[in-house]
Amino acid sequence: MLRFIIRRLFNIVFLLVGISLVSFLVIHLSPGSPLGGVVFNPKVSLEVKAKLTKIYGLDKPLIQQYLDWLRRIVRFDFGVSLLDGRRVIDKIKERIPLTLFINLISLFIIFLIALPLGIIGALKKGSGLDRAITVFVFVGFSFPSFWLALLLMQTLAVHWQIVPVSGLVSVDFPYYSWAGKVWDLARHLVLPIFVSTFGALAGISRYVREEMHTALSSKFIILARAKGLPQRLILLRHALRNALLPVITILGLSVPGLLGGSVIFETIFSLPGMGRLFYEGVMARDYPLIMGLLVIGAVLTLLGNLLADIGYALADPRIRYEAEEK
Amino acid sequence: MKEEILSAKNIEVLTAAKKFILKGINLQIFSGEVLSLAGESGSGKSTLALALTGLLPASLKLGGEIIWQKRRFDLAALRKDTLSSRMLHGQISYIFQEPSSFLNPTLNIAAQLTEVFIYNQKKAYPQALDLSRGLLELVGIKEAEKKLYSFPHQLSGGEAQRVMIAMALAQRPKLLIADEPTSNLDVTIEMEILSLIKNMQQRFGFAVLFITHDLSLVRYFSQRVVFLKAGRIVEESDTAHLKDTANPYVQSLLEAAEALQDYE
Amino acid sequence: MKHLFRNPIFLSGFFIIFFIAFVCVFAPFITSYNPNAINLKEALLSPSSRHLLGTDTLGRDLLARLLYGGRVSLAVGFVAVGISVLIGVALGSIAGFYGGVIDEIISRFIDIMLCFPSFFLILSLVALARHPSLYIIMAIIGFTSWMSPARLIRAEILSLRQRNFVIAALSCGLSQRRVIMRHIIPNAWGPVMVNATLSMAVAVLIESSLSFLGLGVQPPQASWGNILLEAKECLGVGWWMSVFPGLAIFFTVLGLNLIGEGIRESLHK
Numbered sequence: 001m002l003r004f005i006i007r008r009l010f011n012i013v014f015l016l017v018g019i020s021l022v023s024f025l026v027i028h029l030s031p032g033s034p035l036g037g038v039v040f041n042p043k044v045s046l047e048v049k050a051k052l053t054k055i056y057g058l059d060k061p062l063i064q065q066y067l068d069w070l071r072r073i074v075r076f077d078f079g080v081s082l083l084d085g086r087r088v089i090d091k092i093k094e095r096i097p098l099t100l101f102i103n104l105i106s107l108f109i110i111f112l113i114a115l116p117l118g119i120i121g122a123l124k125k126g127s128g129l130d131r132a133i134t135v136f137v138f139v140g141f142s143f144p145s146f147w148l149a150l151l152l153m154q155t156l157a158v159h160w161q162i163v164p165v166s167g168l169v170s171v172d173f174p175y176y177s178w179a180g181k182v183w184d185l186a187r188h189l190v191l192p193i194f195v196s197t198f199g200a201l202a203g204i205s206r207y208v209r210e211e212m213h214t215a216l217s218s219k220f221i222i223l224a225r226a227k228g229l230p231q232r233l234i235l236l237r238h239a240l241r242n243a244l245l246p247v248i249t250i251l252g253l254s255v256p257g258l259l260g261g262s263v264i265f266e267t268i269f270s271l272p273g274m275g276r277l278f279y280e281g282v283m284a285r286d287y288p289l290i291m292g293l294l295v296i297g298a299v300l301t302l303l304g305n306l307l308a309d310i311g312y313a314l315a316d317p318r319i320r321y322e323a324e325e326k
Numbered sequence: 327m328k329e330e331i332l333s334a335k336n337i338e339v340l341t342a343a344k345k346f347i348l349k350g351i352n353l354q355i356f357s358g359e360v361l362s363l364a365g366e367s368g369s370g371k372s373t374l375a376l377a378l379t380g381l382l383p384a385s386l387k388l389g390g391e392i393i394w395q396k397r398r399f400d401l402a403a404l405r406k407d408t409l410s411s412r413m414l415h416g417q418i419s420y421i422f423q424e425p426s427s428f429l430n431p432t433l434n435i436a437a438q439l440t441e442v443f444i445y446n447q448k449k450a451y452p453q454a455l456d457l458s459r460g461l462l463e464l465v466g467i468k469e470a471e472k473k474l475y476s477f478p479h480q481l482s483g484g485e486a487q488r489v490m491i492a493m494a495l496a497q498r499p500k501l502l503i504a505d506e507p508t509s510n511l512d513v514t515i516e517m518e519i520l521s522l523i524k525n526m527q528q529r530f531g532f533a534v535l536f537i538t539h540d541l542s543l544v545r546y547f548s549q550r551v552v553f554l555k556a557g558r559i560v561e562e563s564d565t566a567h568l569k570d571t572a573n574p575y576v577q578s579l580l581e582a583a584e585a586l587q588d589y590e
Numbered sequence: 591m592k593h594l595f596r597n598p599i600f601l602s603g604f605f606i607i608f609f610i611a612f613v614c615v616f617a618p619f620i621t622s623y624n625p626n627a628i629n630l631k632e633a634l635l636s637p638s639s640r641h642l643l644g645t646d647t648l649g650r651d652l653l654a655r656l657l658y659g660g661r662v663s664l665a666v667g668f669v670a671v672g673i674s675v676l677i678g679v680a681l682g683s684i685a686g687f688y689g690g691v692i693d694e695i696i697s698r699f700i701d702i703m704l705c706f707p708s709f710f711l712i713l714s715l716v717a718l719a720r721h722p723s724l725y726i727i728m729a730i731i732g733f734t735s736w737m738s739p740a741r742l743i744r745a746e747i748l749s750l751r752q753r754n755f756v757i758a759a760l761s762c763g764l765s766q767r768r769v770i771m772r773h774i775i776p777n778a779w780g781p782v783m784v785n786a787t788l789s790m791a792v793a794v795l796i797e798s799s800l801s802f803l804g805l806g807v808q809p810p811q812a813s814w815g816n817i818l819l820e821a822k823e824c825l826g827v828g829w830w831m832s833v834f835p836g837l838a839i840f841f842t843v844l845g846l847n848l849i850g851e852g853i854r855e856s857l858h859k
Binding site: 217218219220222223224225226227228229230231233237238241242245315316317318321 | 376379381383408411412413414415416418419420422424427428429430431432433434441442445446477479480490493497
């Protein structure tokens with residue numbers, strides 16, 4: 001286990017360096033330079049350009065620039081936003097909790113629904129029920145999440161006015177009681193959570209079905225049946241336990257997809273999360289902000305993978321007791 | 327004449343594409359005897375072993391019936407009837423080739439042994455644990471207490487097969503079906519495992535259906551042998567009279583076994 | 591191939607995509623309206639015999655905009671996947687075949703690229719490109735999605751290399767490049783095709799998402815995504831503006847997913 005963790009940590013350091021290198025190259029080698037429009041703007045005098053170049057260290061060799069930049073980002077110093085002059089990391093920090101909150105709730109709901117769907121699909125493979133689930137999976141796969149958001153907004157929020165159209169809270173939120181505040185938040189978040197759940201649900205229930213099917217057709221299930229164990233025990237203790245192992249990994253691997261999805265639904269529903277911040281940054285060509293978010297997004301992905309790996313290692317005795325072998 | 331405990335009638339197994347894997351298999355096993363089932367690889371031995379109690383994967387079509395201790399079981403129906411199936415498996419135990427892939431990789435040995443006592447014999451956990459430890463010692467596992475809390479991947483091939491035998495004994499079987507139990511093991515360990523099975527058989531008096539491709543083991547181990555070729559039974563004889571056979575398939579298998587022995 | 595055209599999943603996907611591609615390519619023969627002709631007198635008309643799918647806020651015929659917009663979506667999907675498969679197959683086969691340090695470098699690079707949420711990477715590049723034309727969007731999607739075909743090809747080659755016919759070909763003295771071209775690429779083709787159709791579905795979704803966020807295809811040029819953006823801006827009026835383009839995206843993506851699944855199934859037979 002210890003060896004496993006050390007190897008993982010080493011790998012992470014390597015990946016972090018790689019992430020920083022790629023982010024740096026993306027912004028420095030692309031046609032628009034970190035100075036944004038300034039360089040190409042004929043109205044800006046040559047002296048000002050030179051001054052800006054000096055400030056950003058663009059006159060130094062590329063390697064030097066990278067090392068300087070790296071020295072800053074290990075301290076999460078991504079510079080200041082071009083829009084309002086605030087520190088990029090502060091802007092990101094206040095936006096992360098909402099995005100995390102929505103995605104964790106969606107993940108929870110996804111697994112709550114995907115597990116039984118996948119298990120039923122695997123148990124009754126080829127039956128009418130399994131086919132119905134498969135059709136649902138394909139529809140879910142193909143349904144553009146932003147279209148779903150738009151349709152829900154149009155029907156539930158605009159036409160029937162059951163839920164608010166967008167935003168996180170109502171205007172008079174501060175005057176609500178404690179319960180009123182929770183209720184108001186819930187009403188605002190129900191559509192975003194539904195949209196972000198729907199997109200990933202299909203893929204994960206499909207995955208659970210495949211894993212469950214693999215587990216059910218493996219040899220240890222034959223032995224479990226040969227032992228005359230009750231059906232329930234065979235399914236839960238033997239099959240599901242093994243099928244869930246790879247599903248843990250999916251949790252980690254779903255982080256980048258969820259972050260990307262956040263951009264879409266947070267923008268549509270005007271929610272002040274990390275995704276909407278990215279959208280605002282892109283619209284304003286706020287390069288320091290974009291870079292900061294790109295790096296943070298990659299780091300969060302890495303973190304997700306790490307958590308999944310550790311979870312897997314804890315759940316799978318073959319890795320947990322690796323060191324004791326021989 | 328000994329009492330017949332299992333009789334298989336007209337067992338057939340088909341693939342989804344309607345291709346026969348086994349056809350018209352009739353077989354009797356008498357209480358306390360060791361019956362060998364021999365044949366070249368691909369002849370359908372392992373399939374027959376699983377078919378006898380309806381353990382085949384659902385993708386294969388299964389027909390025929392068995393009579394187990396005077397009770398009739400239709401095999402196709404048995405696969406869906408969990409109650410009869412559990413009853414049957416409480417009395418017929420299996421050990422397999424590649425024991426380590428038949429043990430559940432995510433559960434420790436204690437969990438996989440005690441569950442037989444707890445769920446089939448309604449014993450409490452502490453008692454089940456004592457019984458499990460006793461069984462591990464019985465099948466000759468050293469440091470039984472430690473191995474109880476080991477996981478399958480931490481066992482050697484020989485140890486895994488001993489655990490599998492312990493698991494089979496836990497059910498107090500009347501019949502043990504041993505599907506090539508030693509073909510993945512070293513020769514020295516092979517003999518240990520075989521004599522262990524023989525010991526246990528004499529001690530507890532269960533019948534054994536011993537499946538192998540190795541005719542030298544057949545003579546060492548059993549009184550009677552059935553030969554399988556391409557999904558059909560082609561010969562049935564006492565092991566003592568094996569040399570006198572007129573069946574060319576059996577002759578060729580015998581010659582192969584002798585050639586191999588000379589070579590070794 | 592025979593297997594494929596008997597697979598119902600593949601066939602249904604194939605007919606959906608064939609139909610959509612057909613009507614988009616032959617758009618001028620199906621509608622006589624110019625997709626960009628503004629006619630404010632006919633703004634926001636609901637579907638009728640005159641305008642089969644209605645008109646938008648500027649009185650442009652929605653059917654015409656859908657058909658011409660479909661050309662954009664399909665072209666982006668097709669070219670982007672072409673780029674990603676090309677890069678992926680090249681890097682993947684180099685890594686898989688030469689192994690050693692080269693494989694290590696390419697594999698690590700893939701790992702690093704996969705750390706970035708792909709939509710984040712795409713948005714960053716769109717922001718950097720400043721005035722993203724259609725071609726730049728194709729390139730951006732292609733350059734950020736080559737990792738999975740690369741991994742696939744690499745894994746496929748590693749497993750094929752162990753197979754006897756490749757070992758035999760190599761020991762007969764055939765050059766490595768020849769073995770790759772003659773024996774390995776044809777065998778790895780199936781999984782890559784599955785991956786390519788599924789990636790094309792994703793590319794269509796990405797393009798329409800970008801256009802819906804106002805960062806992709808720019809008006810007046812029509813795309814399914816930016817029609818939906820207009821629909822969002824006049825929420826509550828003109829349901830047809832948000833329903834039909836969405837259906838078009840949905841069926842395109844569904845068709846591609848079905849084709850991919852169909853190929854996958856027939857490969858496993």
